[in-house]
Amino acid sequence: MKRWMSCLGAAMIFGLGTVTQAAAEEPALKAVVDRFETALDMLWLILAAVLVFFMQAGFAMVESGLSRAKNAGNIMMKNLMDFSAGAVAFWALGWGLMYGASVSGFIGSDQFFLSGADSALYRDWMFQVVFAATAATIVSGAMAERTKFGGYLIYSVFISALIYPISGHWIWNGGWLAELGFHDFAGSTVVHSVGAWAALVGAFFLGARKGKYVKVEGKIKVRAIPGHSMPLAALGVFILWFGWYGFNAGSTLSGTDPDIAHVAVTTTLSAATGAIGAMVTSWLWFGKPDPSMSLNGALAGLVGITAGTWVVSPLGAVIIGLASGVIVVASVEFFDKVLHIDDPVGAVSVHGVCGAWGTLAVGLFADGVNDPSITGLFYGGGAGQLLVQCIGVAAVFAWAVLTAGILFGTLKAAGMLRVDEKEELMGLDIGEHGMESYSGFQIFSNM
Amino acid sequence: MRLIIAYIQPHMLNSVKEELYKAEVYKISVTNSLGCGQQMGYTESYRGVDIEVNLLKKTRIEIAVNEAFVQPTVDAIIAGARSGEIGDGKIFIVPLEEVIRIRSGETGHEAIG
Numbered sequence: 358m359k360r361w362m363s364c365l366g367a368a369m370i371f372g373l374g375t376v377t378q379a380a381a382e383e384p385a386l387k388a389v390v391d392r393f394e395t396a397l398d399m400l401w402l403i404l405a406a407v408l409v410f411f412m413q414a415g416f417a418m419v420e421s422g423l424s425r426a427k428n429a430g431n432i433m434m435k436n437l438m439d440f441s442a443g444a445v446a447f448w449a450l451g452w453g454l455m456y457g458a459s460v461s462g463f464i465g466s467d468q469f470f471l472s473g474a475d476s477a478l479y480r481d482w483m484f485q486v487v488f489a490a491t492a493a494t495i496v497s498g499a500m501a502e503r504t505k506f507g508g509y510l511i512y513s514v515f516i517s518a519l520i521y522p523i524s525g526h527w528i529w530n531g532g533w534l535a536e537l538g539f540h541d542f543a544g545s546t547v548v549h550s551v552g553a554w555a556a557l558v559g560a561f562f563l564g565a566r567k568g569k570y571v572k573v574e575g576k577i578k579v580r581a582i583p584g585h586s587m588p589l590a591a592l593g594v595f596i597l598w599f600g601w602y603g604f605n606a607g608s609t610l611s612g613t614d615p616d617i618a619h620v621a622v623t624t625t626l627s628a629a630t631g632a633i634g635a636m637v638t639s640w641l642w643f644g645k646p647d648p649s650m651s652l653n654g655a656l657a658g659l660v661g662i663t664a665g666t667w668v669v670s671p672l673g674a675v676i677i678g679l680a681s682g683v684i685v686v687a688s689v690e691f692f693d694k695v696l697h698i699d700d701p702v703g704a705v706s707v708h709g710v711c712g713a714w715g716t717l718a719v720g721l722f723a724d725g726v727n728d729p730s731i732t733g734l735f736y737g738g739g740a741g742q743l744l745v746q747c748i749g750v751a752a753v754f755a756w757a758v759l760t761a762g763i764l765f766g767t768l769k770a771a772g773m774l775r776v777d778e779k780e781e782l783m784g785l786d787i788g789e790h791g792m793e794s795y796s797g798f799q800i801f802s803n804m
Numbered sequence: 805m806r807l808i809i810a811y812i813q814p815h816m817l818n819s820v821k822e823e824l825y826k827a828e829v830y831k832i833s834v835t836n837s838l839g840c841g842q843q844m845g846y847t848e849s850y851r852g853v854d855i856e857v858n859l860l861k862k863t864r865i866e867i868a869v870n871e872a873f874v875q876p877t878v879d880a881i882i883a884g885a886r887s888g889e890i891g892d893g894k895i896f897i898v899p900l901e902e903v904i905r906i907r908s909g910e911t912g913h914e915a916i917g
Contacts, residue, residue, distance in 0.1 A: 568818060779887075782815030791849050 397612030399476075402484045405607020409487040412600035413440050413494060418593030419656075420498040423584035423649060423702040427784025428502045429794035435497040435509055440490045442510060443517035447489045452482055455522035455530060462533035465526050484607065488548050491604070492521045495552030498702035499560045503567075503781050506789045508773040512559070512764060520760045521551050524753050538742070539749040540723070540731050542620075543608035545664035545715035546753050553709030554757035557698065562765040563775055565699035567782065579694055582701070587648055594652040598628055601659045605666045616667060616727060623666045624659065627678030631658015634682020642686065650686055656707045657685035661715035665722060668731050673722035680718075681711045713750045720746040805900035805916060806874050807866065811839060812885040812893040814863045820884030827880040829873060837864040842890050862893065868900055868916050 417436035421429045443451075449470055457465030468474070471482060493516045500509070527534040528547050541547050571578045584590060605624045606617045635654020639647035661681035662674055669677065688706035692698045700706070718733075720743025725732035732738025768774045780788030787793065812820060817834065824832065838859040845858040869877050878895055886892050905915040 779815070787848070791847075793848065796850075 394613050398610075399480055399612075401612030401617075402480050402607060402610065405603035406484045406487050408600045408603025409484075409491065409607065410600075412487075412491055412597050412604065415593045415596035415598075415600055416491075416494045416498070418589045418596060419652075420501055420593070420702050422586040422588070422590030422593060423498070424501045425582065425784070426585040426795055427786055427793075429585070429786065430792060431506065431785035431789050432497065432501055433794075434506065434790065435504075436494055438510055439493040439497060439513040439517075442513045443490045443493045444486050446514045446518035447486045447522070448482075450518040451489055451522040452485065453522075454519065455485070455525045456481070459526065459531060462531070462536060463527065464523055465530060484610075488544060488604075489517045489521050489525075491544075492548045492552035493517050495549065495704050495708050496556040496559055499553075499556035499700045499704040500563055501701045502785065503563055503775055504559075505773055505776050506785075508768045511768065511773070512555075515764050516552070516555060516761075520555060520757060520764075521548075524551055524756045527752070528749065534749050534752060537745050537748065538730070539745050540668065540719050540728075540742070541664045541716055541749065542667045543605045543663045545660060545662075545712040546750055549660045549663065549708040550712035550716070550750070550753055551757045553705050553707070553712060554754055555761035556700070557705045557709060558758055558761040559765050560698050560700050560705065562762075562769050563699075565697065566701070567778060569699045570697050577697060579697070584649065584701075590649060590652055594655055597656060598659060601628070601663075605663055609667070619727070620666045622671055623669055623674035624662055626671055626674040627658040627662030627666075627681070628655050629658070630675050630678030631655050631661065631682040631685070634658070634679040635686050636682070638683050638686040642690075650689070653685050653689065653703045653707055654682040657681040657711040660708055660711045661718065663712070664716045665719040668719060668723040668725075668727055670722075670724050670726070673718075673724065677715060677718045677722060681714060684714055685711055713754070716750050717743065717746050720744070805868065805870060805903060805913070807868050807898050807900045808874065808877055808881075808895060809898070810865050810881050810885070810893060810895040811837065811862045812865065812881070813887070813891060814861050816885045816887070816892075817863050817865075820865065820881055823880040823884035824867075824877065827876045829867060829869070829877050829880060831867065833866045835864045835866075837862050841894070860891070868903060870913055870916055 413436055417433055420436070421432045424432060452471065453467060453469035454465045457467040457469070460466050468478070471478065474482070493513055496512065496516070497509070525547050526532045528539055528541055529535070566582060569580055569582060571580055601624060602621055606620045609617050609620060632651050632655035635657065636646045636651040638654075639645070639650040658678035658681045661677050662669075665673070665677065685703065685706050688710040689700075689703045692700055692705060698705070719731065720740070721733045721735050723731045723733040723738065723742060724736045725738060731742060734740055734743050765774065776785060776788055784793075810820075814836075821832070824830075839862050840858050840860055845856055845860060848855045848857055865881070867877055874897065878897070881895055902911060903915040904911050
């Protein structure tokens, strides 16, 4: 113990680098340094995993705040169950398909049910399961207020067990996209886009909420269906932002990596400028700075920086964030007013469109400082990286749309996707769960 | 002049509004209300325990009309609110002694329209 303490003191005085050099000559010292590195990795990854887990609360608050009071309990249940069902699915199947021994770069093939796990594997599984759950929970917002609960449960198992792990394997476990040099540091594409493209397909198969798009004299009129609590939505965004420090900075995967600070700084700047970008856009476009759009803008900035957070400079992060803020407003308007796909919380625009943008931005803004092999177009790296990023975005889009299309198409054909009209009007809290979220409050439930 | 008071299912309010609009009745007051009639409530459950809900959420609408609009208004409310099930609601029509518009001091037929 005494010896340990003195070694720790030495580590503090000389810095870890000096000690590592000395460690080569002193095996006993090396063993102690290794032990501390392992401990720091363990602490950092479990702490980061807990932060990312808390993002589930953020999603639950954002989604309930931006939808109506009569469906709030249903949204809580969906968020609770996509994590709970998803975690079990990721233990049984998902982890093995994602991080098991690779079969020609397409799919993992062992470690199902965490077989043969040691403490390092438990640590890694813990860090990854919360990412899988993040991908899964994105869909709940886009499909809010009209989806049958049973159908949603089936979807939750499928995305965590199959859809997310397989495309994740291509990128994060040395699969074919990683071989091409595709870079997605913390998952703009791996996590956010996969969830969002599944959400897009789900919202498309479901159809719009009743009263959202009304035909008046042959023309489709777009109606607003306001969310019931802006404070809840804002709390959710702040919780997500908080959790994102685990999401991005945790993806250094090492407690001794000094780049943790770099990642935290670029994450902060992009989120801040995302909020600013969306506020300014909505101000110029709609005449007032729109709160729910600005909140979406902060999330858009976070999703946008997630891929490039480690390879872009702070200035790059500011530009990526600003662009995300503008893109998210334009995208929400496009899906709503042009395509008429009803996404109550803007999940497809935030996670899908800005996820794709952030992934492509690596090919533009990577400055080659942290990793000289990843240099973007604007930093003299040519268009090579950008092209690879495009291939990755397109491949993951195709995979998610295809698999989610089969899944939601089957659920729809089986009549398990959408609640009937009367239940939708009365609210899913009563219809699906037989209770009310705001019992004792008199709330207009007739919107 | 008549005052038409109707209690309807909250989720039927939108379709009632649409029917009234088609019948060219544009003025309406809406309040939330609780009540029970033949429908006799329903049961919710909370943590596995049943709760009998006797007073149901209803929406009360009030429309003041001239004689000529009484029948079209009633027809529109029925068209919008009727599902054929118990609980669709009731319509009451009561005579209206006087109507005064606060801003201008107009009374009677002019004040209604």
